[in-house]
Amino acid sequence: MSWFENLIPDRIRIDGLTKGSVPEGLWCKCDSCQSVLYKTDLEKNFSVCPKCEHHQRLTGRARLNMFLDEGDRVEIGVNLKSKDPLKFKDSKKYKDRHAAAVKATGENDALIVMKGKLMEADIVAAAFDFSFMGGSMGSVVGERFVRAVNESLEANVPLICFSASGGARMQESLFSLFQMAKTSAALAKLAEKKIPFISVLTDPTMGGVSASLAMLGDIHIAEPNALVGFAGQRVIEQTVSEKLPEGFQRSEFLLEHGAIDMIVDRRELREKIASILSMLTHSEMKPIAEESVSEDIPVADVIEDGQ
Amino acid sequence: MNINYLDFEQPIVDLEEKIEELRRVGDDNEINLQKEIERLQEKCKGLTETVFSKLSDWQISQLSRHPLRPYSLDYIEQIFDGFVELHGDRHFSDDEAIVGGLTRLDGQPVMLIGHQKGRDTKEKIKRNFGMPRPEGYRKALRLMKMAERFNVPIVTFIDTPGAYPGVGAEERGQSEAIARNLLEMSTLKTPIISLVIGEGGSGGALALGVCDRLYLLKYSTYSVISPEGCASILWKSAEKASQAAEAMAITSTKLLANGLIDGVVDEPLGGAHRNVEQTAQGIKSVLLQQLSELKSKPAETLVSERYKKLMRYGQFEES
Numbered sequence: 001m002s003w004f005e006n007l008i009p010d011r012i013r014i015d016g017l018t019k020g021s022v023p024e025g026l027w028c029k030c031d032s033c034q035s036v037l038y039k040t041d042l043e044k045n046f047s048v049c050p051k052c053e054h055h056q057r058l059t060g061r062a063r064l065n066m067f068l069d070e071g072d073r074v075e076i077g078v079n080l081k082s083k084d085p086l087k088f089k090d091s092k093k094y095k096d097r098h099a100a101a102v103k104a105t106g107e108n109d110a111l112i113v114m115k116g117k118l119m120e121a122d123i124v125a126a127a128f129d130f131s132f133m134g135g136s137m138g139s140v141v142g143e144r145f146v147r148a149v150n151e152s153l154e155a156n157v158p159l160i161c162f163s164a165s166g167g168a169r170m171q172e173s174l175f176s177l178f179q180m181a182k183t184s185a186a187l188a189k190l191a192e193k194k195i196p197f198i199s200v201l202t203d204p205t206m207g208g209v210s211a212s213l214a215m216l217g218d219i220h221i222a223e224p225n226a227l228v229g230f231a232g233q234r235v236i237e238q239t240v241s242e243k244l245p246e247g248f249q250r251s252e253f254l255l256e257h258g259a260i261d262m263i264v265d266r267r268e269l270r271e272k273i274a275s276i277l278s279m280l281t282h283s284e285m286k287p288i289a290e291e292s293v294s295e296d297i298p299v300a301d302v303i304e305d306g307q
Numbered sequence: 308m309n310i311n312y313l314d315f316e317q318p319i320v321d322l323e324e325k326i327e328e329l330r331r332v333g334d335d336n337e338i339n340l341q342k343e344i345e346r347l348q349e350k351c352k353g354l355t356e357t358v359f360s361k362l363s364d365w366q367i368s369q370l371s372r373h374p375l376r377p378y379s380l381d382y383i384e385q386i387f388d389g390f391v392e393l394h395g396d397r398h399f400s401d402d403e404a405i406v407g408g409l410t411r412l413d414g415q416p417v418m419l420i421g422h423q424k425g426r427d428t429k430e431k432i433k434r435n436f437g438m439p440r441p442e443g444y445r446k447a448l449r450l451m452k453m454a455e456r457f458n459v460p461i462v463t464f465i466d467t468p469g470a471y472p473g474v475g476a477e478e479r480g481q482s483e484a485i486a487r488n489l490l491e492m493s494t495l496k497t498p499i500i501s502l503v504i505g506e507g508g509s510g511g512a513l514a515l516g517v518c519d520r521l522y523l524l525k526y527s528t529y530s531v532i533s534p535e536g537c538a539s540i541l542w543k544s545a546e547k548a549s550q551a552a553e554a555m556a557i558t559s560t561k562l563l564a565n566g567l568i569d570g571v572v573d574e575p576l577g578g579a580h581r582n583v584e585q586t587a588q589g590i591k592s593v594l595l596q597q598l599s600e601l602k603s604k605p606a607e608t609l610v611s612e613r614y615k616k617l618m619r620y621g622q623f624e625e626s
Binding site: 069080091170177253 | 311412437470471472473474476477479480481482483485486487489490491493494509510513514516517525529530531532536537540541542543547550551554555557565567568608613617619620621622623626
């Protein structure tokens with residue numbers, strides 16, 4: 001028994017408390033400040049680091065689960081599957097890359113669409129999944145987005161899209177590029193019918209997704225410090241051969257340059273969007289339900305690697 | 308070695324130079340070299356046919372950005388009668404990577420908008436290598452909206468490596484400018500014909516390419532990312548560009564086979580740069596034919612057919 005264990009009072013001394021007895025995945029590190037956080041509490045805090053306020057990236061499903069009211073959800077376009085029209089192969093086959101992404105994420109493509117409720121008001125919500133091939137937009141993502149728009153049109157309810165994408169999916173080549181035109185054209189219908197579309201830009205939203213559906217909202221909201229832009233930073237650096245300024249293409253930069261309406265903390269998104277929509281649709285704002293934000297979140301500061 | 312020509316064109320160029328030399332000698336002297344010249348011309352034609360009959364996708368990609376490839380203004384001069392160029396986005400500046408203006412095609416008014424590259428260093432810089440900034444797309448949109456208002460059909464020529472990846476372009480909303488054009492073009496109540504005359508580089512190309520009819524010149528390409536860009540991301544090496552070009556199926560033949568474009572405009576033997584007039588004639592006849600077809604449709608039909616066309620893009624299964 002080590003000197004340290006001798007110090008621990010008997011009532012909290014547990015036999016067999018050794019390495020490995022802590023279930024894996026219980027703790028995680030903040031991507032930004034590296035603080036070690038208790039996962040359940042991080043999730044309760046909308047995956048916002050309680051130490052540094054960094055908004056961790058979310059999967060599409062986690063995003064919609066967090067955003068929509070519980071219950072009453074219908075997933076749209078779930079049976080759409082990618083086809084690999086070009087039999088694309090680089091160092092790996094597209095088919096294999098896609099299958100690996102399906103296996104790793106449990107999703108079948110990079111966009112998830114649900115019809116549901118936001119503070120009791122009907123809405124359609126779409127969320128990109130950056131963990132699925134970088135949230136890239138191919139034929140399935142494009143079609144699913146169009147179905148989200150169509151569902152909005154049919155039910156005459158607002159559409160909210162959370163984007164998180166590296167851009168168009170190279171493996172589907174021009175089929176992907178044309179999804180930009182397809183999704184944008186669908187949004188024209190929504191505008192024509194005067195149905196609100198709110199685009200929430202999350203980290204990161206780049207390339208073809210940024211240069212189409214994500215920048216066509218009636219309202220643009222960005223999460224704090226999200227990277228949003230057309231060209232990747234490395235490409236720009238190579239082109240202009242200079243270092244990019246601090247904060248370039250981040251939410252605060254976009255706000256300053258007039259590309260977005262506001263930056264909203266993830267923990268306030270539901271309320272903020274519900275409030276905007278209630279005004280645009282001339283409806284009463286439903287009373288705010290108690291949001292489950294834990295006040296006091298334990299942060300493990302010093303946990304050595306391997307424990 | 309002539310730096311204006313590509314590697315695989317070199318044997319052809321060598322022969323052509325030889326023919327030219329013989330011509331000069333023939334002019335100076337009394338010797339009749341006509342027979343020899345004709346023989347070499349025949350040989351040159353045969354060689355060109357051989358080289359161009361088995362071009363790889365990568366070679367076609369190089370042809371699409373050939374240093375001598377005709378640009379928008381070269382075709383405008385050949386195809387249309389007069390060109391009243393219109394400038395500026397009314398907000399920030401005039402982007403010379405895109406030209407636009409009113410012109411006539413066999414008497415019919417047309418709003419012509421095209422990417423414009425530069426030939427020499429000075430002009431290349433002026434045209435920003437054909438890479439538009441947001442104000443270029445906003446100028447294009449302004450002209451397209453004007454065309455709609457006055458019931459004038461729109462023709463766009465696409466030829467860009469892509470939208471400019473620069474600090475100022477990002478500050479002024481490159482993404483929004485492209486996205487806005489995609490949305491607005493889908494609803495314009497006037498015919499739109501787009502033709503890729505060189506490089507169809509990604510979103511920067513598409514922002515002038517939402518249309519009723521999409522054509523490619525034979526040795527043009529249309530791609531979601533440049534072969535070099537794709538190679539450096541997926542193969543981790545820009546040197547695999549030829550493989551990337553192949554894999555992405557970016558040539559006119561493959562795009563047509565995949566149902567992504569409406570047709571291919573033929574180029575003369577050896578490519579558009581060997582005979583601009585002939586290429587222009589080919590373009591003109593396609594434009595005239597398509598325009599008369601599109602102009603006969605009521606605006607509502609036109610827009611709804613365009614919408615259906617856009618919604619058909621993509622390949623997926625549904626279980």
